[in-house]
Amino acid sequence: MMKKFCIALCFQAFLLIVAATEPIPTTLDGPFKPATRRFDPSLRKGSDDLPIDHPRLKRNVTSFFPEQIALALSSSSSSMWVSWVTGEAQIGLNVTPHDPKTVASEVWYGKESGKYTMKQSGVSVVYSQLYPFEGLWNYTSGIIHHVKIDGLEPETKYYYKCGDSSLAAMSEELEFETFPLPAPNKYPQRIAVVGDLGLTTNTTTTIDHLIMNDPSMILMVGDLTYANQYLTTGGKGASCYSCQFPDAPIRETFQPRWDGWGRFMEPLISRIPMMVIEGNHEIEPQAAALTFQSYLTRFSVPSKESGSNSNLYYSFDAGGIHFIMLGAYIDYNQTSAQYSWLQDDLKKVDRGVTPWLVAAWHSPWYNSYSSHYQEFECMRQEMEQILYAYRVDIVFSGHVHAYERMNRVYNYTLDPCGPVYITVGDGGNIEKVDVDHADDPGKCPSPGDNIPEFGGVCHMNFTSGPAKGKFCWDRQPEWSAYRESSFGHGILEMVNSTHALWTWHRNQDIYREHSHGDQIYIVRRPQSCSVASKDSRLSPSIPPTLDIAAARVSSLLCYIILPVIILIGLLNNH
Ligand SMILES: *[C@@H]1O[C@H](CO)[C@@H](O)[C@H](O)[C@H]1NC(C)=O
Ligand SMILES: *[C@@H]1O[C@H](CO)[C@@H](O)[C@H](O)[C@H]1NC(C)=O
Ligand SMILES: *[C@@H]1O[C@H](CO)[C@@H](O)[C@H](O)[C@H]1NC(C)=O
Ligand SMILES: *[C@@H]1O[C@H](CO)[C@@H](O)[C@H](O)[C@H]1NC(C)=O
Ligand SMILES: *[C@@H]1O[C@H](CO)[C@@H](O)[C@H](O)[C@H]1NC(C)=O
Ligand SMILES: *[C@@H]1O[C@H](CO)[C@@H](O)[C@H](O)[C@H]1NC(C)=O
Ligand SMILES: *[C@@H]1O[C@H](CO)[C@@H](O)[C@H](O)[C@H]1NC(C)=O
Numbered sequence: 001m002m003k004k005f006c007i008a009l010c011f012q013a014f015l016l017i018v019a020a021t022e023p024i025p026t027t028l029d030g031p032f033k034p035a036t037r038r039f040d041p042s043l044r045k046g047s048d049d050l051p052i053d054h055p056r057l058k059r060n061v062t063s064f065f066p067e068q069i070a071l072a073l074s075s076s077s078s079s080m081w082v083s084w085v086t087g088e089a090q091i092g093l094n095v096t097p098h099d100p101k102t103v104a105s106e107v108w109y110g111k112e113s114g115k116y117t118m119k120q121s122g123v124s125v126v127y128s129q130l131y132p133f134e135g136l137w138n139y140t141s142g143i144i145h146h147v148k149i150d151g152l153e154p155e156t157k158y159y160y161k162c163g164d165s166s167l168a169a170m171s172e173e174l175e176f177e178t179f180p181l182p183a184p185n186k187y188p189q190r191i192a193v194v195g196d197l198g199l200t201t202n203t204t205t206t207i208d209h210l211i212m213n214d215p216s217m218i219l220m221v222g223d224l225t226y227a228n229q230y231l232t233t234g235g236k237g238a239s240c241y242s243c244q245f246p247d248a249p250i251r252e253t254f255q256p257r258w259d260g261w262g263r264f265m266e267p268l269i270s271r272i273p274m275m276v277i278e279g280n281h282e283i284e285p286q287a288a289a290l291t292f293q294s295y296l297t298r299f300s301v302p303s304k305e306s307g308s309n310s311n312l313y314y315s316f317d318a319g320g321i322h323f324i325m326l327g328a329y330i331d332y333n334q335t336s337a338q339y340s341w342l343q344d345d346l347k348k349v350d351r352g353v354t355p356w357l358v359a360a361w362h363s364p365w366y367n368s369y370s371s372h373y374q375e376f377e378c379m380r381q382e383m384e385q386i387l388y389a390y391r392v393d394i395v396f397s398g399h400v401h402a403y404e405r406m407n408r409v410y411n412y413t414l415d416p417c418g419p420v421y422i423t424v425g426d427g428g429n430i431e432k433v434d435v436d437h438a439d440d441p442g443k444c445p446s447p448g449d450n451i452p453e454f455g456g457v458c459h460m461n462f463t464s465g466p467a468k469g470k471f472c473w474d475r476q477p478e479w480s481a482y483r484e485s486s487f488g489h490g491i492l493e494m495v496n497s498t499h500a501l502w503t504w505h506r507n508q509d510i511y512r513e514h515s516h517g518d519q520i521y522i523v524r525r526p527q528s529c530s531v532a533s534k535d536s537r538l539s540p541s542i543p544p545t546l547d548i549a550a551a552r553v554s555s556l557l558c559y560i561i562l563p564v565i566i567l568i569g570l571l572n573n574h
């Protein structure tokens with residue numbers, strides 16, 4: 001009996017070995033020896049912004065017909081946000097805001113094409129971006145509509161139209177499919193992760209590639225349009241901003257780029273939800289100390305639904321994944337409202353229902369590029385402990401314009417229960433790809449570099465390891481598993497409650513099938529990395545080094561020792 005079992009088991013193991021000639025690594029094989037893919041200097045050449053009259057950016061509708069249609073998940077699979085814009089934005093002198101009440105916000109929807117059995121209404125809003133400074137232009141938006149539709153069934157296709165039926169200004173019919181209810185064996189099929197996108201020809205490559213990978217949702221980790229990098233004053237630009245506008249204490253950020261971006265993204269995000277979190281390019285300060293007006297007005301996120309009092313941080317479920325979207329540009333200190341919300345949210349997560357816990361925010365804590373090196377060290381010091389204690393599985397960030405995947409790490413120490421940190425700020429924006437590593441000779445930033453737009457500076461020298469007493473390593477740090485300076489995007493596919501396949505696609509591979517830049521199974525170990533009990537929440541259990549040793553012994557047993565025993569047994573029988 002025992003022997004039969006062993007033969008079956010090891011036969012399976014043999015098949016696995018034979019079948020997988022090039023096995024995809026898993027995080028259990030880690031920590032990995034740090035690797036850097038050599039940079040191809042031809043990629044350093046960036047790309048230009050798409051012109052504002054480019055077909056994919058142009059306003060194709062007239063009067064109050066809907067455009068820039070976008071979907072976002074609400075807190076559960078039974079509801080969905082639909083957002084769109086009507087009317088023309090204005091920029092220049094003496095702009096007059098639209099009256100948002102003049103156009104209604106309706107979504108008609110149902111399970112059969114052309115048959116809209118349900119209807120919901122929502123809100124309409126406008127925002128203005130004002131620069132009362134000599135030479136600069138004011139902007140006021142079209143009417144921005146947000147409707148939450150609910151009563152949806154999970155895993156069901158819906159057809160919808162949006163607009164104002166009284167003006168006979170409804171959109172074409174569009175469709176989307178709802179996600180499964182939260183459960184440990186139900187997941188959205190493919191989640192695209194992208195950051196620092198911008199609106200250039202490199203962005204076009206990224207998005208076309210992403211569409212070819214057929215995602216069911218997009219996680220957008222901040223820095224969406226780079227409207228604030230666009231040439232000011234109607235795109236004419238100023239070679240020396242402070243000379244031309246000596247009176248202006250702030251930079252103009254060219255809001256029509258947001259409308260262009262909304263149109264550029266519409267073919268994708270009117271069919272699948274996009275979940276956003278703010279980056280530094282969304283701050284967009286204007287007169288009267290207003291910030292984040294475009295981000296806050298244009299996007300619906302399930303903040304109220306998730307108990308947050310700000311659209312700058314929130315959470316939601318997508319099948320068996322609980323996502324936590326953190327704000328890096330709003331108070332994150334342990335004394336802050338965001339931190340108490342985070343504590344409550346983490347407490348509520350039931351890993352029996354949503355085994356996967358994925359967090360995302362814009363600026364990475366672990367980053368070995370010179371760009372933004374240790375910039376968000378204050379945020380890490382405030383928040384890392386609680387995320388670790390609750391066993392966050394994966395963290396996605398952007399901000400650095402390159403790709404990097406970390407070994408599991410906690411407090412700058414390799415730790416089998418730490419999250420897998422991944423930087424995908426490589427969407428293709430105008431600022432070009434980041435190439436310097438802080439460990440390259442002469443590339444270690446000086447203390448005055450990398451000051452965050454928000455929060456304090458907490459740069460620190462390492463207290464142990466090869467970089468002890470120093471600010472930078474002299475080689476790729478041990479916590480950095482893989483890095484590459486290319487543009488691209490990632491796709492996350494949950495296999496089950498313990499295995500997820502992560503694939504990073506570089507832009508150069510767009511027309512090469514089955515080609516990718518980085519691929520790994522991210523494996524959860526709920527037994528050995530259990531969530532600490534409620535009382536010891538902030539003193540996590542000891543990393544299970546023993547457990548790893550046990551796992552190694554048992555796999556050694558199965559793959560090498562047992563086959564040998566069986567072979568001997570078989571030989572003896574003959
Ligand atoms: C960006 O696009 C330009 C022009 O198409 C191309 O030469 C360059 O290699 C791209 N950059 C990257 C990092 O892919
Ligand atoms: C922009 O708006 C501000 C505030 O309403 C106003 O003071 C300023 O004159 C406007 N600027 C232009 C160029 O219209
Ligand atoms: C506008 O219409 C043209 C031609 O049909 C199309 O190529 C383009 O993608 C459309 N743009 C938007 C933003 O819908
Ligand atoms: C967060 O705490 C740090 C250190 O106590 C402090 O310097 C910083 O100003 C605080 N940030 C906010 C937004 O209160
Ligand atoms: C993290 O490591 C530093 C030393 O580098 C230590 O001072 C600090 O107490 C550690 N933090 C935690 C939460 O363990
Ligand atoms: C931190 O490291 C830098 C070099 O990496 C060194 O110049 C500096 O003196 C160190 N600071 C402290 C407080 O040790
Ligand atoms: C998840 O899938 C992997 C790979 O197919 C398998 O090895 C593992 O046992 C599965 N885990 C669960 C909990 O079903």
Ligand SMILES: [Fe+2]
Pocket residue numbers: 196223279280281362398399400
């Ligand atoms: Fe950024």
